[in-house]
Amino acid sequence: QQQVKQSPQSLIVQKGGISIINCAYENTAFDYFPWYQQFPGKGPALLIAIRPDVSEKKEGRFTISFNKSAKQFSLHIMDSQPGDSATYFCAAIMDSNYQLIWGAGTKLIIKP
Amino acid sequence: DAGVTQSPTHLIKTRGQHVTLRCSPISGHKSVSWYQQVLGQGPQFIFQYYEKEERGRGNFPDRFSARQFPNYSSELNVNALLLGDSALYLCASSFSVTYGYTFGSGTRLTVV
Numbered sequence A: 001q002q003q004v005k006q007s008p009q010s011l012i013v014q015k016g017g018i019s020i021i022n023c024a025y026e027n028t029a030f031d032y033f034p035w036y037q038q039f040p041g042k043g044p045a046l047l048i049a050i051r052p053d054v055s056e057k058k059e060g061r062f063t064i065s066f067n068k069s070a071k072q073f074s075l076h077i078m079d080s081q082p083g084d085s086a087t088y089f090c091a092a093i094m095d096s097n098y099q100l101i102w103g104a105g106t107k108l109i110i111k112p
Numbered sequence B: 001d002a003g004v005t006q007s008p009t010h011l012i013k014t015r016g017q018h019v020t021l022r023c024s025p026i027s028g029h030k031s032v033s034w035y036q037q038v039l040g041q042g043p044q045f046i047f048q049y050y051e052k053e054e055r056g057r058g059n060f061p062d063r064f065s066a067r068q069f070p071n072y073s074s075e076l077n078v079n080a081l082l083l084g085d086s087a088l089y090l091c092a093s094s095f096s097v098t099y100g101y102t103f104g105s106g107t108r109l110t111v112v
Helices: none
Strands: A004-007 A010-014 A019-025 A033-038 A045-050 A056-059 A062-067 A072-077 A086-092 A106-111 B005-007 B010-013 B019-024 B031-037 B044-050 B053-057 B064-068 B074-078 B087-094 B107-111
Touching: A004 A086, A010 A019, A019 A086, A019 A106, A033 A062, A045 A056, A045 A062, A045 A072, A072 A086, B005 B087, B010 B019, B019 B087, B019 B107, B031 B074, B044 B064, B044 B074, B074 B087
Parallel strands: A010 A106, B010 B107
Antiparallel strands: A004 A019, A019 A072, A033 A045, A033 A086, A056 A062, A062 A072, A086 A106, B005 B019, B019 B074, B031 B044, B031 B087, B044 B053, B064 B074, B087 B107
């Protein structure tokens, strides 16, 4: 119940295309869902986050779509650029807890 | 502004040895969390400290211990190292207990 399942494991998108990464969770007690971007040799960096009372959040080219009834959320990267090539992690956390529960990650490659 | 600083950046140890990893949080951040990231996987929660008190502990053996100092910096100690302890160890700091984590670049530990 503590797991967050992330797909796909890897993704190749042409420059200018839309990258879509999906996550699913079981525990309805989760109330904060961040996405992190990690470049090789670096720690994860917070990209965008959402709470379950919101169905969509957009920041620049990055959008989170949230489906509370299906217990799924996804990250959309519009106009994908080679600089977006990185590993992306979804995560979940509860207000009453202190640990981020992470997905397994998606390695995104944007082809020029 | 200085981010989260971790030292050392890389470390090679022999099985059975002890290791101490250090973390300096962002100024003003009172919460420090430690995560272990095995290659190709999402980070796993080890500990969280807030105001020098342990607030959470993940599913790690007692060989792992940590503490937070009055200046909010933190140490992670691992005793009796095993080959399976080889990983990237990430420290994250935040102002609040639950949200807004900023990660350091990590310490790459290799156990041989």
